[in-house]
Amino acid sequence: MVISSTPPSVRKPSKVEGIKERSNFLREPVASELLLDTNAFSEDGIQLLKFHGSYQQDNRDNRVRGQEKDYSMMLRTRSPGGFVPPELYLTIDRLSDEYGNHTIRVTTRQAFQLHGVLKKNLKATISAIVKSMGSTLSACGDVNRNVMSPPAPFKNRPEYEYARTYANHIADLLTPQSGAYYEVWLDGEKAITGEEDPEVVAARKRNINGSNIEDSPEPIYGTYYLPRKFKIAVTVPGDNSVDLFSQDISLVVLTNDQGELEGFNVYAGGGLGRTHGKEETFPRIADPIGYVAKADVYDLVKAIVATQRDYGDRSDRRHSRMKYLVEEWGVEKFRSKVEEYFGKAIEPFKPLPEFKFLNYLGWNEQGDGKLFYGISIQNGRIKDENGFRLKAALKKIVTKFNLPMLLTPSQNVLLYNIEKSDRQRINRILREHGIERPDQIDPLVRDSMACPALPTCGLATTEAERASLPILTRIRLLLEKVGLPNESFIFRMTGCPNGCARPYLAEFALVGTGPNMYQVWLGAAPNQTRLAKVFIEKMNLDDLEAVFEPVFTYFKKERQAGESFGDFCDRVGLDAIHQFTGV
Ligand code: HEM
Ligand code: SF4
Incomplete structure (x- = not known):
């Protein structure tokens, strides 16, 4: 492995650092360029747009030399733990037809992607998502991305409920605080999102040894946000449905004999991206860091984020994920730096059972008399094509039974809160739309x-x-x-x-x-x-x-x-x- 001998702080910051600095906390040039009658954003606009949940793309099948590319935007939602209420699903279904390419994609981080949205329709699309209680804020960009948790909606296993709750709270804790998103897409109207937990609000404000940037509109991120994307998952012992070793931070819920939450085991330093021919880039699995009591979990997450914010490589974006910091410092040094921002020692990691790959497909008991059903979706693509009409089937089921869904890290959809008496009717709708049962599909596929x-x-x-x-x-x-x-x-x-x-x-x-x-x-x-x-x-x-x-x-x-x-x-x-x- 090649390790650069020049400390990151004395090397020239990458171009994207300047774009973040000039953006006035995620506003420009997206806000101005959105008003222009053009089909595409500038290079700076493209970089900044990511923080708002969108990537500019072009259809490479349609490229013609000398002509403007066939530009459109990919839009990614933010849905901690993959939770999508029925109203939001129906809005996304409608938007994919009105402005997108008629398909919806379930991503590997439990979110949705719409493809093919033209620049002129971006504002209408994003504002419709926000008005249906969804969001695309920080689905991409150098910030904490969608927080994952196991998609199983068990009602009789409290550890699953804790994982979902904390995935939501940590997503709130690390949401960008600048009002840019609402100014740009909703003309300043603040969304009607759920109330934040008071503990999360207090934790966001708490500055321990420089974990916060004082007097910044972004108390945790500051002007430059993070050096690179940042990924977090919260899971339960034994459940590796979230690919916990691939995350920057993974928390494992630990409960006592009464099923009450006590704290979390913490892993850090995972990440998979690499570049061919660049030995200094490599996939890495997360290391065990220690245990944290539930009262301190937000402070510890912030301490890890602050360590990456202040010491991550900001000059070479190929080398700027936190995994390189953990690899080059070693776990001991990384832990002691985190402890400075945490303000105390991190307790030792607790023993855990072996992890399993779980996909929760097919019919399952939810634990409260109701059922959930996991539909297997090839590469997460929800579409209507020839005999396969999953998009029509989901629209019909969600409309008729008003069911919420959970998106899974394996790009599948779980419908839940299903009455036992509706099981056969749902089976029939799926069958009539050409959707195979998971046990009819080759497990390899x-x-x-x-x-x-x-x-x-x-x-x-x-x-x-x-x-x-x-x-x-x-x-x-x-x-x-x-x-x-x-x-x-x-x-x-x-x-x-x-x-x-x-x-x-x-x-x-x-x-x-x-x-x-x-x-x-x-x-x-x-x-x-x-x-x-x-x-x-x-x-x-x-x-x-x-x-x-x-x-x-x-x-x-x-x-x-x-x-x-x-x-x-x-x-x-x-x-x-x-x-x-x-x-
Ligand atoms: C330098 C590294 C990376 C870059 C530049 C990058 C860029 C992109 C782009 C452009 C897309 C959109 C593709 C499309 O929808 O047409 C995408 C999708 C996605 N990326 Fe990455 N990516 C990187 C690494 C990763 C890694 C390591 C992960 C996860 C371990 C990841 C997770 C995702 C997810 C969840 C999607 C949604 C698509 C899907 O469901 O397959 N990305 N990425
Ligand atoms: S792995 Fe590469 S090709 Fe595939 S979506 Fe990610 S960036 Fe694109």
């Missing part, structure tokens, strides 16, 4: 993820979402051919190394390097607690069968009883696989 990539993502070097199903079909055929017809594993795929679909935590991942070319990663744990490693730097997709037939044959021959593909690759080692297969 059901548990896979792919990022949007082409045609909308400007960073994509090759296909991901559009290519994933044919690839999974080829993998299934290959498994059948080598005599493993019922085998399944976690497969993920992205169009570039940024890793939006968390490929480095998959048992088998393809990461785009160029047209039809992919880096192959193998060997992450099936419960996402261990990273994968690079197996092949560049593989032409046409060689998939030639490369993997011997690999799967070796797996079949040498695996231990019940051993998963990822665990096998890790145990025997990628060198042994190269040797055995000659690949």
Whole structure:
């Protein structure tokens, strides 16, 4: 690993730092450029727009040399724990038809994305979302992003309720405080959002040894916000549905024998994004940092955020996630710096049971006599296409039964608060709209993820979402051919190394390097607690069968009883696989 010898503070800040400084706390140039009769924002506008939840994109299938690109905006919602009330869902459904490309995408951070919104329609779209109790504020940008929690709406397991509640409170704690968002999109009208918890309000104001920037409109972030995006999840012991090792901070709820909340185990320093050919960038899993009592949890979260704010690299954006700080300082030094802003010592981490990958699909008891149902959605895309009419089905179900939903970190949707007597009617609506039950879908497909990539993502070097199903079909055929017809594993795929679909935590991942070319990663744990490693730097997709037939044959021959593909690759080692297969 290459570690820069120049301390970050003496290197020149990156361009984006200047854009944040000049923005007057997230206002300009977005506010002025929105009034112009143009199809696109300037470079500065594009960067700042992210803090408002939008990425400018262009349809790369429609690029014509010498002509203006086919610009549109991607809009991402903020929905802590993936909670979407029925009114908000129906608004998003309507907006996707009125202003978007008629599809809605469930993201890997439990939010929605709309694609294809024209600049002239952006204000109408965002204000409609806010008026339906939604938001897009800080869904992207150098701030705390959507806070995740397990999507299971259990009513008889208090730890799940605590995880959801604290995901919401931490999202509130770290929301940008400048009024820019409401000024720009709602002409200054403050949204009718729920009341903030008084403890959160007090914690936001509390300055411990410089954890706050005094006299700033942004008490936690200050003028420059964070060096880079920041990601937090709150989960319960044993539940890794949130991919907790991939987050900047993960909290694990700890309760006493009566089920009352006592505190949280804290992990920090995870993050997946990397750049091909840049050794100094790498995926990293979070380390255990310690335990915090519930009364102090907001102060500790703030202390970690302040450490990254003040010491994270602001000169090289490829190297500015908090994971690099933790890696280069080591956990001890990182912890003691956090303790300065926390004002006391962090208690030792408490023992935890093993984590599991959970997806909560199908029919489940909620614990209060009602049911919840998890619908498996290929790559999170809610659309109506040929015989598959999920968008129409969801609209019908949500309208008729007035059901809230939870978006899952695996890009699926859970409908909940369902009366037992409505189960058959809901089954029928789904069946009539061509929606398969989760147990009718190949688990290889059901548990896979792919990022949007082409045609909308400007960073994509090759296909991901559009290519994933044919690839999974080829993998299934290959498994059948080598005599493993019922085998399944976690497969993920992205169009570039940024890793939006968390490929480095998959048992088998393809990461785009160029047209039809992919880096192959193998060997992450099936419960996402261990990273994968690079197996092949560049593989032409046409060689998939030639490369993997011997690999799967070796797996079949040498695996231990019940051993998963990822665990096998890790145990025997990628060198042994190269040797055995000659690949
Ligand atoms: C330098 C790093 C990264 C950049 C520049 C980046 C940029 C982007 C862009 C442009 C999109 C929109 C694509 C589209 O919808 O067409 C996107 C989507 C997304 N990214 Fe990233 N990304 C980065 C890393 C990551 C990582 C490491 C994660 C998570 C571990 C992540 C999570 C997401 C999520 C949840 C989405 C929504 C799309 C989906 O559901 O697949 N991003 N990102
Ligand atoms: S992984 Fe790369 S190609 Fe895929 S959505 Fe993220 S930035 Fe775009």
